[in-house]
Amino acid sequence: MSAVARNEKYLSVAQVCERFSISRATFWNWMKKDQTFPVPVTINKRHYFSEYDLAKWEAHRGGADPDLNGRLVGLKPVSGVITDYRQLVEALIKRRDELKISSIELDARSGMQEGYTSKLENYGRPQGRGMGPEVFPLWLGGLKCGVVLVDLPRRPRAKKQDLMGGKRA
Structure with missing residues (x-):
């Protein structure tokens, strides 16, 4: 990989x-x-x-393998360990590419407004948007995937800035 x-x-x-x-x-x-x-x-x-x-x-x-070969409780993993928002967005883009669907098709499948997937995938750019609690399940549902949390033995590294590049509160 x-x-x-x-x-x-x-x-x-x-x-x-x-x-x-x-x-x-x-x-x-x-x-x-x-x-x-x-x-x-x-x-x-x-x-x-x-x-x-x-x-x-x-x-x-910690006794777990983030690159499980096979299935996780009957479901196939579609990404590795994700530790930040940018990695989540990139994993969702990769999933859309694997399914060979356009962002417009994903908008239609998920029930999101036309053009919204493109905004989500470009969240760090001026035309981009972050996702909220209403959009997150739509995006995942359109890609037929979900989020699995795994117990890591230690905390992920601390971030000096928030997800969108601003200062921490």
């Missing part, structure tokens, strides 16, 4: 330490002693870690 296909983000050593609330010494112990710890990408002698691989490693330590 390519980095783009799974919405890859990379974290520095400092960001990994912040995410897990650990010291650098603990981090380096994990790197040395845990053979399942994600392998870094090294750029200019600095290590960067795939956020996806870290989430998968976390889930594996």
Whole structure:
């Protein structure tokens, strides 16, 4: 699976330490002693870690595999671990592409106003919109998918900004 296909983000050593609330010494112990710890990408002698691989490693330590081969309680997973809004939107776009339906067709299937899917998929741009509690079930229903929460052993990394790029309250 390519980095783009799974919405890859990379974290520095400092960001990994912040995410897990650990010291650098603990981090380096994990790197040395845990053979399942994600392998870094090294750029200019600095290590960067795939956020996806870290989430998968976390889930594996907790006894779950986010890339379940097969079915989850009788249902087939259609994405990997999603930890933020942008990843959710990109996973829904990928799902629409897999179903080979246009955004206009999704609008019709879901009962959303014509052109609304395009606005949802472009939420960070001037013409885009975020989704609310009324639209979320329509969007999921039109794509024949749902959201599954998984128990991760640690919290996702803290965000310094809210989902739309503004400052946290």
